[in-house]
Amino acid sequence: MSPLIRFLLALPALLWASIACAATPLIGPAELKSLADQGAVRIVDVREAEAYALQHVPGAVSAPYLTRWRGPATNPGLPPSQGALTALVQSLGLTPETRTVLVYTGTDSSDFATAARAYWTLKSLGAQNLSILNGGLNAWRSAGLPVSNQAAVAPRSQWQPTFNSQWLATREDVRALLGQPGAVLVDSRPAPFYQGRVQVDLAHAKGTLPGAINQDSDLYFELGSAVLMDKDSLQAEADKAHAKPEQTVVTFCNAGHWSATDWFVRSELLGEPNVKLYAGSVIDWSQAPQALPMVNEPTRAEKLRQMLATWVQRNIK
Numbered sequence: 307m308s309p310l311i312r313f314l315l316a317l318p319a320l321l322w323a324s325i326a327c328a329a330t331p332l333i334g335p336a337e338l339k340s341l342a343d344q345g346a347v348r349i350v351d352v353r354e355a356e357a358y359a360l361q362h363v364p365g366a367v368s369a370p371y372l373t374r375w376r377g378p379a380t381n382p383g384l385p386p387s388q389g390a391l392t393a394l395v396q397s398l399g400l401t402p403e404t405r406t407v408l409v410y411t412g413t414d415s416s417d418f419a420t421a422a423r424a425y426w427t428l429k430s431l432g433a434q435n436l437s438i439l440n441g442g443l444n445a446w447r448s449a450g451l452p453v454s455n456q457a458a459v460a461p462r463s464q465w466q467p468t469f470n471s472q473w474l475a476t477r478e479d480v481r482a483l484l485g486q487p488g489a490v491l492v493d494s495r496p497a498p499f500y501q502g503r504v505q506v507d508l509a510h511a512k513g514t515l516p517g518a519i520n521q522d523s524d525l526y527f528e529l530g531s532a533v534l535m536d537k538d539s540l541q542a543e544a545d546k547a548h549a550k551p552e553q554t555v556v557t558f559c560n561a562g563h564w565s566a567t568d569w570f571v572r573s574e575l576l577g578e579p580n581v582k583l584y585a586g587s588v589i590d591w592s593q594a595p596q597a598l599p600m601v602n603e604p605t606r607a608e609k610l611r612q613m614l615a616t617w618v619q620r621n622i623k
Contacts, residue, residue, distance in 0.1 A: 329435040331574035335449040364454040371420040383561035399460030412442025423566035431467035475582040491518040494565040502602035510592040513602035558584035
């Protein structure tokens with residue numbers, strides 16, 4: 307039998323093995339434990355360094371979310387520089403093929419978003435085998451699995467990644483999509499932000515982007531937890547945006563944090579083909595040199611009433 311024929315006969319089995327070994331975007335503690343026991347995974351802990359020092363999944367390397375995965379202090383939703391991202395993946399010992407699982411604390415939906423944003427970043431850099439531990443470290447501990455306080459260091463890699471903007475929407479991209487029938491803008495923030503009642507300090511305006519719908523990313527989670535709902539429930543929630551397969555869905559929030567969860571659910575778990583994250587989000591939009599349109603902005607009278615209410619709250623006991 308010729309080598310070519312042997313290869314063709316073996317091809318189906320090879321393809322099946324490849325599919326079977328493919329990383330799923332969301333895994334549970336038992337699957338992570340199995341991977342760790344085989345030495346077949348790089349576990350990346352995105353919690354604060356102090357929390358990591360107290361306890362973490364054995365063998366996990368530390369990459370704190372706020373200091374390693376975020377942009378400049380004045381506009382933190384923007385991706386870090388290419389140099390910073392290259393230094394990050396090399397320090398974690400990552401290559402495009404490395405089986406990588408991201409671990410967060412597991413306290414609430416906002417906590418999950420730290421892992422979702424890290425996942426989006428690594429995928430954009432070319433990582434091919436990514437997962438998030440559903441429920442985070444809390445789920446790991448609840449499963450009765452061991453923790454460690456011994457810091458782990460990965461062998462440094464030589465990976466030189468290139469950022470792929472396929473899943474990124476910039477300010478210019480969003481401006482071009484405003485009012486277009488082929489786009490759906492999803493504001494992933496809690497309703498008071500969308501309604502213009504509150505804002506974060508770095509945002510220069512209240513309200514939301516024109517035409518955006520509000521779909522709080524917290525609604526994808528089991529009530530009061532950091533565990534995502536089952537796929538059917540996720541699909542039912544995502545369908546409320548009424549996005550068609552041919553439309554581009556752009557998720558945004560204040561700084562590309564909560565909206566990273568919406569991107570993860572739609573793109574990675576539900577397989578929607580055209581989902582982008584506006585990483586800079588409302589902070590970036592509102593900081594444009596020339597003011598860009600917003601809706602649900604308070605009127606001048608409403609702003610004065612809010613200022614008066616704030617003054618009274620602070621000064622009259």
